[in-house]
Amino acid sequence: MNSSKWIWRIVSVASIATTLVLLVGFIYAIKDVNAPQVGVENERPSQPIGEGVADSMDKKKEYKIAAIGDSLAKGTGDQTGSGFVKRSVEGLAKSSSKKTTLLNNLGINGLTTDGLVKKLDEEGVQYVLKQSDIIILSIGGNDLFQGAQLLSSAKGKSGETTNTTSTSTVQDVTAEKITSALPKASAQLKVALEKIRTINPDSYIIYVGLYNPFGDMKELKVVGNEAVTKWNNVALTTINKYENMTLVPTFDLFTHNLKRYLSTDHFHPNAEGYQQIANRIVQGIE
Amino acid sequence: MSNILPLIQNECIKIIKKKRFYVVLLVLLVLVPIFTYAQMRSSELSRDKFNGDWRLELQQQITDNQNSLGSDRIPEEWKKYRLIFVQQLQYYLDHNVNPKEPNGVTFTREFMDNSINLFIPLLIMAIASDIVSGERTTGTIKMLLTRPVKRWKVLLSKMITMIMFVSLIIFSTFAISYLISGAFFGYVGFNIPVFTGFQISGSNVDMSAVHAVPQWEYLLMQCGLIWFVAVTVALLAFMVSVLVKSTAASIVVMMAALIAGTILTNMASAWTSAKYLFMVNLQLTNYLAGTPAPIEGMNLNFSLIVLGIWALVSVVVSFTVFTKRDILN
Numbered sequence: 001m002n003s004s005k006w007i008w009r010i011v012s013v014a015s016i017a018t019t020l021v022l023l024v025g026f027i028y029a030i031k032d033v034n035a036p037q038v039g040v041e042n043e044r045p046s047q048p049i050g051e052g053v054a055d056s057m058d059k060k061k062e063y064k065i066a067a068i069g070d071s072l073a074k075g076t077g078d079q080t081g082s083g084f085v086k087r088s089v090e091g092l093a094k095s096s097s098k099k100t101t102l103l104n105n106l107g108i109n110g111l112t113t114d115g116l117v118k119k120l121d122e123e124g125v126q127y128v129l130k131q132s133d134i135i136i137l138s139i140g141g142n143d144l145f146q147g148a149q150l151l152s153s154a155k156g157k158s159g160e161t162t163n164t165t166s167t168s169t170v171q172d173v174t175a176e177k178i179t180s181a182l183p184k185a186s187a188q189l190k191v192a193l194e195k196i197r198t199i200n201p202d203s204y205i206i207y208v209g210l211y212n213p214f215g216d217m218k219e220l221k222v223v224g225n226e227a228v229t230k231w232n233n234v235a236l237t238t239i240n241k242y243e244n245m246t247l248v249p250t251f252d253l254f255t256h257n258l259k260r261y262l263s264t265d266h267f268h269p270n271a272e273g274y275q276q277i278a279n280r281i282v283q284g285i286e
Numbered sequence: 287m288s289n290i291l292p293l294i295q296n297e298c299i300k301i302i303k304k305k306r307f308y309v310v311l312l313v314l315l316v317l318v319p320i321f322t323y324a325q326m327r328s329s330e331l332s333r334d335k336f337n338g339d340w341r342l343e344l345q346q347q348i349t350d351n352q353n354s355l356g357s358d359r360i361p362e363e364w365k366k367y368r369l370i371f372v373q374q375l376q377y378y379l380d381h382n383v384n385p386k387e388p389n390g391v392t393f394t395r396e397f398m399d400n401s402i403n404l405f406i407p408l409l410i411m412a413i414a415s416d417i418v419s420g421e422r423t424t425g426t427i428k429m430l431l432t433r434p435v436k437r438w439k440v441l442l443s444k445m446i447t448m449i450m451f452v453s454l455i456i457f458s459t460f461a462i463s464y465l466i467s468g469a470f471f472g473y474v475g476f477n478i479p480v481f482t483g484f485q486i487s488g489s490n491v492d493m494s495a496v497h498a499v500p501q502w503e504y505l506l507m508q509c510g511l512i513w514f515v516a517v518t519v520a521l522l523a524f525m526v527s528v529l530v531k532s533t534a535a536s537i538v539v540m541m542a543a544l545i546a547g548t549i550l551t552n553m554a555s556a557w558t559s560a561k562y563l564f565m566v567n568l569q570l571t572n573y574l575a576g577t578p579a580p581i582e583g584m585n586l587n588f589s590l591i592v593l594g595i596w597a598l599v600s601v602v603v604s605f606t607v608f609t610k611r612d613i614l615n
Binding site for chain 2: 008016021030101127
């Protein structure tokens with residue numbers, strides 16, 4: 001009987017106490033959700049992002065790599081999902097004695113130069129870029145071949161590889177569209193490159209040049225080639241102004257090898273195509 | 287009122303002596319280390335990948351989610367979730383706060399969050415489903431009712447005892463989870479800011495009301511909401527326990543309802559009147575965290591009212607049935 005008394009005492013006191021605490025929490029929660037008190041925010045001194053963390057890494061010891069840009073940076077079309085980013089990190093790890101790490105791959109399907117410029121204002125993105133020694137950028141394809149990208153990436157992803165893909169993209173991408181997009185987009189590219197440079201003045205920036213995915217279509221071959229060449233030229237003019245910036249050409253790779261290097265969506269490279277781009281990136285760094 | 291206290295005392299001693307409460311504690315003591323270990327492995331993995339920098343990890347998470355937004359294969363409903371999720375992550379990143387800082391308190395918070403709709407109700411049922419039907423299975427109910435005490439008093443004492451143990455179970459879940467995970471991740475983290483007050487309108491998050499609360503306060507609010515949910519579930523289980531003769535049957539009925547709830551929350555967004563079911567409303571902590579409700583038009587007050595009505599109805603049913611029915615064996 002004595003133990004029963006103790007059980008009762010402990011249980012009753014403990015349960016009443018916890019019930020009261022939980023009730024307080026319950027009332028608090030209702031109050032907080034229904035009438036949130038704003039203004040307590042930012043109590044914590046938010047240390048400026050990036051500073052102090054982006055220590056001037058001894059570049060000779062380690063390569064920290066970040067990639068940013070469109071679906072090519074992401075690796076769309078590569079069945080293994082690696083894309084040229086992972087492939088070049090692997091290649092670099094093999095060919096050089098330095099430790100290579102991929103910080104982040106910030107590639108987003110369908111990103112245009114406009115989107116990129118906006119993205120570069122995000123603190124999280126800046127934080128990543130500030131820490132990296134090598135920044136790989138791929139952008140512009142969606143500006144020039146707008147519409148084609150959305151359509152083909154959706155098709156390519158779901159694995160529906162019918163012949164209609166290529167014909168429907170032709171309807172979407174007209175010669176006028178390509179040429180009309182050029183001036184504005186190339187201006188935005190310049191802005192983006194300069195922004196990246198200011199975010200991280202010490203990093204090595206690699207811009208992956210464009211290729212013409214429609215080189216095997218009569219209607220688009222000439223226009224596409226012209227637009228891509230012009231684009232790459234504009235990019236080069238900006239890039240030449242800076243130290244530690246380079247353009248990795250891909251135009252020549254793909255011109256006569258579209259069948260070999262393009263994935264089934266007829267827009268993105270396939271695994272082999274990405275490997276070729278990665279090889280060039282690695283060659284440029286060594 | 288004077289003679290109800292001994293009845294409650296009697297019930298409490300019965301629960302302890304019958305070792306029902308120890309079963310609950312044992313389940314917790316076995317399961318929490320498993321979860322903790324799993325969590326530790328997964329955080330180790332991401333630490334290796336991102337050099338231990340949570341900002342990089344968060345940024346990658348944002349990017350991955352943004353990428354999936356562009357895919358046509360993902361249902362619109364999920365896209366909405368992800369869009370909201372991305373905006374919240376971005377908010378954390380912009381304010382330089384790690385939403386998943388690994389420590390005992392954060393683990394406890396996430397554990398409690400995940401256990402509100404199934405795990406804690408299950409523990410509650412270990413006691414609530416047995417409290418009346420257990421007496422009938424063993425036949426002791428006759429002894430209880432032959433005493434010169436009114437039937438409603440017997441039932442009320444059982445109900446009060448049950449609610450007392452609901453509180454104890456929630457507290458034990460918190461305590462055990464904190465003590466065990468703390469051994470792995472460290473016992474700190476009560477003052478880390480957690481953001482709450484995300485208001486969701488469509489697929490956009492209204493950040494104007496977002497504010498930081500220290501984690502202990504968040505946990506307190508969270509446990510309060512869990513308590514409300516647990517009491518509701520307990521009262522429902524209590525009703526079933528009155529209606530059904532065997533303990534096993536009453537547990538099965540309650541489990542079926544709860545599992546139906548988790549399935550429904552995952553797919554019932556098209557069937558809007560499902561929001562009046564109690565099991566769809568169990569995720570009260572979502573309103574605190576800013577996770578969108580499974581069905582359009584649900585908010586905290588709505589869920590509280592729905593749960594409250596269900597609880598009230600089950601109390602009324604329990605008492606009318608218990609006081610009127612013949613006890614035969």
